[in-house]
Amino acid sequence: xxxxxxxxxxxxxxxxxxxxxxxxxxxxxxxxxxxxxxxxxxxxxxxxxxxxxxxxxxxxxxxxxxxxxxxxxxxxxxxxxxxxxxxxxxxxxxxxxxxxxxxxxxxxxxxxxxxxxxxxxxxxxxxxxxxxxxxxxxxxxxxxxxxxxxxxxxxxxxxxxxxxxxxxxxxxxxxxxxxxxxxxxxxxxxxxxxxxxxxxxxxxxxxxxxxxxxxxxxxxxxxxxxxxxxxxxxxxxxxxxxxxxxxxxxxxxxxxxxxxxxxxxxxxxxxxx
Numbered sequence: 001x002x003x004x005x006x007x008x009x010x011x012x013x014x015x016x017x018x019x020x021x022x023x024x025x026x027x028x029x030x031x032x033x034x035x036x037x038x039x040x041x042x043x044x045x046x047x048x049x050x051x052x053x054x055x056x057x058x059x060x061x062x063x064x065x066x067x068x069x070x071x072x073x074x075x076x077x078x079x080x081x082x083x084x085x086x087x088x089x090x091x092x093x094x095x096x097x098x099x100x101x102x103x104x105x106x107x108x109x110x111x112x113x114x115x116x117x118x119x120x121x122x123x124x125x126x127x128x129x130x131x132x133x134x135x136x137x138x139x140x141x142x143x144x145x146x147x148x149x150x151x152x153x154x155x156x157x158x159x160x161x162x163x164x165x166x167x168x169x170x171x172x173x174x175x176x177x178x179x180x181x182x183x184x185x186x187x188x189x190x191x192x193x194x195x196x197x198x199x200x201x202x203x204x205x206x207x208x209x210x211x212x213x214x215x216x217x218x219x220x221x222x223x224x225x226x227x228x229x230x231x232x233x234x235x236x237x238x239x240x241x242x243x244x245x246x247x248x249x250x251x252x253x254x255x256x257x258x259x260x261x262x263x264x265x266x267x268x269x270x271x272x273x
Contacts, residue, residue, distance in 0.1 A: 001173060001206055001245070003053065003135045004091035004111030010176075010206035010245035012268055014259050017093060017248040018043075018051030019212065020084075022076050023060045039080050040087060047090055050256030053112065054088075055248060056080055056105075057095030061116055061183075070100040077101065078108040085109035093137070099124025106132040116183060117141050118161030123168070130169035137176045137208050137246075138165060142184030150189050151199050154179065159203060176206040176246060181235075182214040190216040194235050198242040209239035210248035212255075233258045241266065 001008045008015055022039055043054055058076035059068050077094060084092055085108075093112040094105035099122045102113055106128060118138035119126040129136045138161040140154050147153040158177055165175055177200050179193045194216075200207050211217065217231035218224065229251050236247050236255050240262040249255045 001135065001176070003093075005089075006052070006091050008052070008206075008245065014240045014244055014263065015052040015246050016050055016252055016256055016259070017053040017055045017208065017210075017246050018046035018049075018252045019248060019250050020046070020054050020056045020080070021060070022056060022058055022080050036079060036083055040083055043084050043088060043090075046252045047088055049253035051090070051252045053091045053093055053246070054084055055093040055095050055114055056084070056110075058101070059096070061095075070098050073098065073101045074104040078104050081105055081108040081110050097121045097125060099128060102128045106134055111135060112137060114178075115139060116180070118158070118180075119164040119168070120161060123164070126165055126168035126170060129165070129174075133174070135174045135176070136165060136170060137178050138162065139178040139183065139210075140180035145184055145186050145189060147189075150185075150192060151196055154193065155199055155202055158200060162203060162205070172205070176208050177203060178208045178210055178248075181209070181211045181216060187216060187219055190214075191220075194238055197239065197244060201243060206245035207243065208246035208248055209235065209242075209244045211235040211239075212249040212251070229254055237262050 001010045056077050058073040081092055091111040093114045094110040095114045096102055097115050097117040102125045112135040113129045114137040115125050116139045140158050179197050181190050181193050197209055212232050213225045213228040217228040221231050233254060236258050239247050240259055247255060
């Protein structure tokens with residue numbers, strides 16, 4: 001799978017998408033990187049620690065988050081995207097579900113669109129992704145955690161997202177899937193989605209697992225967001241063992257080491273990263 005100028009071996013390796021929230025209210029690091037200098041320093045640190053993609057988000061999507069205008073979101077993310085692309089040779093992802101933000105981010109140099117609604121919220125997101133020939137990550141999401149058969153329904157609903165992408169002109173080699181841990185699911189469903197994430201292999205597309213510091217870890221371990229590294233690492237090991245191609249995390253160094261160790265045990269070790 002090609003993202004920007006980089007080719008990713010999604011069948012044999014697990015790569016890291018490092019999270020860069022340029023928001024004042026993200027659930028675990030809100031306000032830490034919402035100034036350009038701080039954002040660039042953190043990007044440099046994540047790349048040094050092993051991040052393969054930088055995922056930039058301008059609006060928190062945590063439960064109870066404040067919805068902001070497209071204009072404000074654009075003003076937050078586009079300067080950061082431009083600066084990251086100028087200073088670093090790394091693919092950049094835009095974490096948004098809004099059409100205007102998608103277009104502005106792709107014009108600013110973003111290589112991948114990470115849509116928490118899997119192209120189901122705003123059809124312009126799929127259109128712009130296709131127009132700019134960008135890659136995309138389609139996440140499973142629902143307004144309510146209501147299912148007939150959770151895992152089977154999740155696969156069907158992910159297939160609907162893929163169909164939307166293809167109808168818009170996004171080619172199959174540009175698509176990855178995210179089971180959407182923490183979105184439209186109960187606590188038990190979140191654990192099931194992690195444990196059975198490999199069910200998405202049915203759709204024959206690369207899988208991204210995003211669990212970093214999420215509430216399913218907090219509820220399991222009874223810990224606040226800033227103490228969920230070990231819990232996140234456990235989910236990363238599961239992700240690697242289940243064949244996930246990408247892991248989206250805050251704590252890059254620790255997850256990089258865990259991925260390397262797990263891949264070595266599985267006989268998929270990466271030489272010097």
